[in-house]
Amino acid sequence: MSKGILIVVSAPAGCGKDTILEQALSRNDNLFYSVSATSRAIRPNETDGVSYHFKTREQFEDMIKNGELLEYTEYCGNYYGTPKKAVEDMLSAGKDVILKIEVEGAGNVKKMFPDCTMIFILPPSFGELDRRLHKRGTEDEETIKRRIATAREELTYARNYDYLIVNGALEKAVDDFLSVVDAEKMKTAVCGSLIDTLLSE
Amino acid sequence: MSKGILIVVSAPAGCGKDTILEQALSRNDNLFYSVSATSRAIRPNETDGVSYHFKTREQFEDMIKNGELLEYTEYCGNYYGTPKKAVEDMLSAGKDVILKIEVEGAGNVKKMFPDCTMIFILPPSFGELDRRLHKRGTEDEETIKRRIATAREELTYARNYDYLIVNGALEKAVDDFLSVVDAEKMKTAVCGSLIDTLLSE
Numbered sequence: 043m044s045k046g047i048l049i050v051v052s053a054p055a056g057c058g059k060d061t062i063l064e065q066a067l068s069r070n071d072n073l074f075y076s077v078s079a080t081s082r083a084i085r086p087n088e089t090d091g092v093s094y095h096f097k098t099r100e101q102f103e104d105m106i107k108n109g110e111l112l113e114y115t116e117y118c119g120n121y122y123g124t125p126k127k128a129v130e131d132m133l134s135a136g137k138d139v140i141l142k143i144e145v146e147g148a149g150n151v152k153k154m155f156p157d158c159t160m161i162f163i164l165p166p167s168f169g170e171l172d173r174r175l176h177k178r179g180t181e182d183e184e185t186i187k188r189r190i191a192t193a194r195e196e197l198t199y200a201r202n203y204d205y206l207i208v209n210g211a212l213e214k215a216v217d218d219f220l221s222v223v224d225a226e227k228m229k230t231a232v233c234g235s236l237i238d239t240l241l242s243e
Numbered sequence: 244m245s246k247g248i249l250i251v252v253s254a255p256a257g258c259g260k261d262t263i264l265e266q267a268l269s270r271n272d273n274l275f276y277s278v279s280a281t282s283r284a285i286r287p288n289e290t291d292g293v294s295y296h297f298k299t300r301e302q303f304e305d306m307i308k309n310g311e312l313l314e315y316t317e318y319c320g321n322y323y324g325t326p327k328k329a330v331e332d333m334l335s336a337g338k339d340v341i342l343k344i345e346v347e348g349a350g351n352v353k354k355m356f357p358d359c360t361m362i363f364i365l366p367p368s369f370g371e372l373d374r375r376l377h378k379r380g381t382e383d384e385e386t387i388k389r390r391i392a393t394a395r396e397e398l399t400y401a402r403n404y405d406y407l408i409v410n411g412a413l414e415k416a417v418d419d420f421l422s423v424v425d426a427e428k429m430k431t432a433v434c435g436s437l438i439d440t441l442l443s444e
Contacts, residue, residue: 164437168444200438205429208437218429225426228406228419236365236409237401243369 044235046072046138047226048129048155050148053163054193056175058209062163063140065216070223074137076129079105082120095125113143113150122147138223145199152202159226161219162203166210168193245436247273247339248427249330249356251349254364255394257376259410263364264341266417271424275338277330280306283321296326314344314351323348339424346400353403360427362420363404367411369394 053059067073079095081102090096097105102121105111114123124141132139141151152158165171171193175186200206205222209215227233254260268274280296282303291297298306303322306312315324325342333340342352353359366372372394376387401407406423410416428434 162431164441168441194442197438197442201431201435203431205426206431206434206437207429218425221422221425222429224419224422225406228408228423230363230402230404230407233407234402236407237398240365240369241395241398 046133046136048158049140050160051142052148054196055189056171057163057165059163066219074132074139076141080122113147115147145196160203161205162200164208247334247337249359250341251361252343253349255397256390257372258364258366260364263416267420275333275340277342281323314348316348346397361404362406363401365409
């Protein structure tokens with residue numbers, strides 16, 4: 043069996059990355075979502091082990107010390123990181139692993155896995171992003187303004203990614219995401235052993 | 244409008260490339276098929292300007308002299324080549340242009356257009372290829388044997404291509420082809436100007 047590919051996905055808040063990934067995962071059985079670890083408090087709508095692996099600061103710092111994280115970062119006073127073992131196990135089992143990760147963490151993963159596929163999800167416009175964040179109704183005006191400003195900053199990292207997907211219409215964005223995954227699996231660098239198999243016939 | 248991408252497709256005879264391309268073209272309006280020129284005689288089932296632009300040897304040699312060809316090759320005593328103008332016009336008009344071309348010509352196009360997307364279509368197995376060539380019933384036993392031998396030779400070039408598509412089931416191969424085209428259009432190197440457009444908002 044050939045190894046799976048590692049897919050890094052980043053997007054500013056409000057760009058719909060969670061919904062895109064949820065739908066993509068439900069349509070492609072070979073995709074595996076890597077659940078991040080965090081030291082931040084669990085929120086009412088979240089489930090431990092699904093949204094995040096929730097850890098105390100001490101537990102998280104132990105994970106760092108023991109080299110159990112692929113990458114981690116501290117953001118707004120909380121740790122966020124990617125548990126290494128699950129990712130490596132899934133890749134070895136031939137699964138294609140999705141890491142949802144912010145732009146700096148993504149850069150660190152790229153350094154460790156130069157062959158990973160980096161996807162950045164864009165809003166159709168900042169006007170639309172503003173509208174979506176207001177519609178969501180979970181943040182106050184001040185927070186939305188800050189999120190838009192952060193989105194602009196994050197966008198300057200988008201050039202470092204391999205692919206850009208615009209989330210204008212959700213269904214199209216999910217199709218686009220799955221097309222990129224399929225295409226990456228057809229890259230000669232990934233499936234080139236097919237040639238040897240055929241020629242050995 | 245952004246420029247289209249150039250897609251080079253190669254496949255041994257009997258791998259179904261014509262059917263794949265026909266169906267892909269019918270499903271994606273932005274694809275343009277570049278009709279090759281040849282000095283070989285037209286066959287009963289062929290149409291001038293659709294199958295090929297049929298030329299006399301003298302006409303073909305004039306095209307070479309006048310620099311009207313992107314690439315050309317001589318094969319079994321006949322010339323085959325890619326008219327330059329149609330390709331350049333379509334790319335400028337934002338169309339994604341497909342060149343169906345044998346492995347050596349493909350290598351020459353890659354030198355001229357390093358950014359082109361190279362796709363190689365594989366048979367599921369040589370056994371299946373043999374079965375398909377027999378089923379087609381257009382070639383005698385000797386020709387089929389030679390075609391299989393040629394296919395094995397061509398396959399050694401497949402490593403130089405960006406993508407490998409196995410034509411096991413036709414519908415799946417067409418989907419795969421269109422996924423590769425879609426993914427290529429999402430590459431940051433191709434659509435990166437989206438970032439500037441968003442940031443200029």
